[in-house]
Amino acid sequence: MNIKPFFRFIAVDPVNLSLKGKLLSVLSSAIAILVIAGVTRQFGVGSAGPIIVASMGASAVILFILPSSPLAQPWPLVGGQLVSAAIGVACAQTVADTVWASGCAVGGSILAMLLLRCLHPPGAATALTPVISGDLADYSFVLMPVGINVAVMLLMAVAINRWVLRYGYPTATPLSSNTKPVHSALIQPSQRIGISEQDVELALENMGRFMDVSTGDLSKLLTDAQLQSFKRHRGNISCADIMVRDVLTVEYGTEVQDAWKTMHGGKLNALPVIDRAHRVIGIITWNDFFKFINVEAHETFSEKFRAFIRRTPDVSTGKPEAVGHIMASPVSVMPESSHIAGLIPLMANQGYRQIPIVNDENRLVGMVYQANLIAALYNRSHDHAKN
Numbered sequence: 001m002n003i004k005p006f007f008r009f010i011a012v013d014p015v016n017l018s019l020k021g022k023l024l025s026v027l028s029s030a031i032a033i034l035v036i037a038g039v040t041r042q043f044g045v046g047s048a049g050p051i052i053v054a055s056m057g058a059s060a061v062i063l064f065i066l067p068s069s070p071l072a073q074p075w076p077l078v079g080g081q082l083v084s085a086a087i088g089v090a091c092a093q094t095v096a097d098t099v100w101a102s103g104c105a106v107g108g109s110i111l112a113m114l115l116l117r118c119l120h121p122p123g124a125a126t127a128l129t130p131v132i133s134g135d136l137a138d139y140s141f142v143l144m145p146v147g148i149n150v151a152v153m154l155l156m157a158v159a160i161n162r163w164v165l166r167y168g169y170p171t172a173t174p175l176s177s178n179t180k181p182v183h184s185a186l187i188q189p190s191q192r193i194g195i196s197e198q199d200v201e202l203a204l205e206n207m208g209r210f211m212d213v214s215t216g217d218l219s220k221l222l223t224d225a226q227l228q229s230f231k232r233h234r235g236n237i238s239c240a241d242i243m244v245r246d247v248l249t250v251e252y253g254t255e256v257q258d259a260w261k262t263m264h265g266g267k268l269n270a271l272p273v274i275d276r277a278h279r280v281i282g283i284i285t286w287n288d289f290f291k292f293i294n295v296e297a298h299e300t301f302s303e304k305f306r307a308f309i310r311r312t313p314d315v316s317t318g319k320p321e322a323v324g325h326i327m328a329s330p331v332s333v334m335p336e337s338s339h340i341a342g343l344i345p346l347m348a349n350q351g352y353r354q355i356p357i358v359n360d361e362n363r364l365v366g367m368v369y370q371a372n373l374i375a376a377l378y379n380r381s382h383d384h385a386k387n
Helices: 004-010 019-042 055-065 074-094 098-115 122-132 140-163 197-207 215-234 256-266 286-290 301-309 340-349 370-386
Strands: 270-274 280-285 354-358 364-369
Touching: 019 055, 019 140, 055 074, 055 122, 055 140, 074 098, 074 122, 074 140, 098 122, 122 140, 197 215, 215 340, 256 270, 256 286, 270 364, 280 286, 280 354, 340 354, 340 370, 364 370
Parallel strands: none
Antiparallel strands: 270 280, 354 364
16 A cells, blocks of 8 residues: 555645744744633633633634634634624523534534624634533623633734734735626726736635635735746846936925926936935926916916926925925835836836836936836847747
8 A cells, every 4th residue: 555645645734834933823822822811810700610712722723823814804703703602502501412412503603604704613612612511501601701712812813913923914805796897997007917806706706615815815926926927937137127227316405496497308207306325215207296286276377387396586485395395205116136027016006107226225226117118028028039
C-alpha cells in the first residue's frame, strides 16, 4: 500500500502565516481567553456555572487566525453564539432524551444561523452545552456566561486584530444583490480594469460552494496576480526607464501668477510642488486654478481668471496668493525602481494623468505621464509581435 499520498496531505499548511504571525496569533488567542474568563468571573459568574463556554476557544481560533473570514465578522460571532445558546437551552428543556436533544440542538442552531446569516461554527458547540450539562438548561445561560463571553471576545478581537496583528477587522462585506447588466457609462473607475468584486461574487455563485475568504480579499489577490503576470510577460520595465527627467517644479510659496506662467509657457497640465529638500508635497493642475473662481459673478470668465492669478498689491487679500494654498495634497508617488505595472491602477482606476517619480530618499527625479505609459506598452507589444 502506497502511503505517500497521505503524507502529501499532512504536509499542506492550512494557513498561510509566517512563523511570527503564527506566534502572535497563538499569544493573542491565549490573552483573549484569559481576559474573557477574568472579566466574566468579576461579574459573579462561576459559583453556579462555568465562567467561560468551551466554544470560545474555537471562536478565538477563527477570530485571530482567520480574521478576514466571513465567519469571523461581528454579526456571525454575536448572533451565532447567542442564537445557538438559546436554541440549545430550548432543546434541553423540551427534549428529554439527550441523544435527540443533541441532534436537535446542533441542527436547529445551524439552521437558525443560516437563516439569520450569522453562521459561526463554534455556535453549534455552544448549543450542545446546555444539553450535555443539565445545570445550564436555563435561559440565563444565554446572557451569563455566553453573553458576557461574546461581548468581551468582540472587543478583544477588534483591539488585537487592529493594533497587534495589524489586520483590518472587521472586514466590510458588501451586501449581496442580484447582478444586473450595467451600462458602460455608469461603471465606476475602479471597475474599468481588472477583476471587480462583482466578478468574484458571480464566480463564487457559479462554483456553488462556500469559500472561507471575503470577496474583497479574493479580488485583491486576483488583481495582484494579474499584475505579477503582467510583469512576467512585459519584462522588467521600471518607472525610471520611461519617466521624463527634466521636470519643471514650483514651491509652496511660489505665487499663483508665477505658477500659471510656468504651466502656460511649458504647455503643462500639472506641476509638482516640492519643498527645499526636493521632496514632493503637492501638485497643481489647471483645475486647481479654476476651482476658486466664482462663475456666478457678472464679469466674464477671462476677467475673473485674470483677477484670480494677478498678484494682490495690498497687504491683505481675500484670495489664495501662493501655490501652497491651491495645491492638491497628499500626492501619490512611485519609486523610480518600481515596475510600470504599478502605474496602471493609479492611472486607469484612480484617474491620475501624471505620477511623480521619486528616488530612495523620496526626492523628485521625474514624472510619468499617461502618454509615456501608453508608448511603453505599445512598444513592448510591438517588439513581441515582431519576435
